[in-house]
Amino acid sequence: MFFKQLFDPTSSTYSYLIADDETHEAVLIDPVIEQVERDLKLIRDHDLTLKYVLETHVHADHITASRALKEATGAQTAVCQDCHAQGYDRMLEDGNVVLFGREEILVIATPGHTSGSVSYLWRDRVFTGDTLLIGGCGRTDFQLGSAADLWQSISEKLFRLDDQVLVYPGHDYKGRRVSSIGEEKQFNARLAGKSREEFIDIMNNLNLPMPARIQEAVPANLAGGASLPPSEGARKQVATGGAAHLRSVSAQQLAVLATAEKLAILDVRTPGEFASLRIAGSINIPFERLDPPALLSRFATDAALYCICQTGTRSQLAADRLRAAGFTNVVHVDGGTNAWSSAKLPLERGERNVMSLERQVRIAAGLLSVIGVIFGAAIHPLGYLLPAFIGAGLVFAGITNSCGMSMVLARMPWNQASA
Ligand SMILES: N[C@@H](CCC(=O)N[C@@H](CS)C(=O)NCC(=O)O)C(=O)O
Ligand SMILES: [Fe+2]
Missing domain, CATH: 1.10.287 (Helix Hairpins)
Known part of the structure; x- marks a missing residue:
């Protein structure tokens, strides 16, 4: 059995390299961009063929090396479809099986820390990402996270695994490396002896500061991660998340991004439509009054501007006009407020109800x-x-x-x- 637990000290992230002894086909779970050279060396030294790079979720505290590893090795990248990310080869669902050599990994959807968090079960061990940490669990206050979902994922999925199953988490901030389902059931400070309501209350009152790198990490990871940095210049780009500019996002991606930072969401529908319903914090700039040159004094040319309308037509035209005026980071929201409301994301409603x-x-x-x-x-x-x-x-x-x-x-x- 080939199994290596790897650590990134800056973000306290664990990555896991596992391989089939006979065929040397390998899988790497949750790689970190700053460690890509270490990981590639390991792959070379052990003569492994990297078949898959698997993400447990869209990370908020570091940028994934998924894309860089794909470019360097030809591996396929994968993330759960409920992460609503782009730029990955395979969108995983609960119950999927990932095959490498004679080995297999079972995908278990464990939403809660984020809406698209999964755990990976391989042989006698489960890679829990930030769903279940040693003695704790991932926070639930960003990326469409939910304390109720996390409770369900842990109590009805992870805690139904055998007590002997080893728990390998996505992070540990105190140097602990491995636990077991039995130990977590007995000792986990947030879960052991707690009711669902107590757990939800704890999670909703953590009041943690946002991860230091969330504003660069979430957009970069939603877009498949950073490329292999070939030069110092590019290295700097990766370090600032510059590789991650998106041109269009889905409603869910917008919602995830909005939990990471305050976004400039330009709603180009009419004032009447906007008064009827809108995304909290969005700014109404009606399409027929859009004056891109005038906006140059309001927003920096490289500011991320998210254009939205009702179905995606006016916002696409608005995005084109803003780009033509010199804005370099204009993003269009596919499907507009219709898609937002179909995804059951929260909308603010006004007194009036103007027909679209x-x-x-x-x-x-x-x-x-x-x-x-x-x-x-x-x-x-x-x-x-x-x-x-x-x-x-x-x-x-x-x-x-x-x-x-x-x-x-x-x-x-x-x-x-x-x-
Ligand atoms: N200090 C860290 C915080 C990282 C953080 O919030 N981590 C998330 C996982 S992405 C978490 O759930 N941490 C659990 C906790 O702090 O209780 C940073 O700035 O990156
Ligand atoms: Fe996380």
């Missing part, structure tokens, strides 16, 4: 076409020009991905904030 601009366009286009046809049949054939004009306008809107009618409707009084 998209529905208004559909109603207006249909209504004008019907009026044109009635007018054409009953009064004068010129009326038929109206539905023809609307039809041509819709084709033009489809081809150019712009919509004149929505621009007109957006200026109507009922679409303004105080109407």
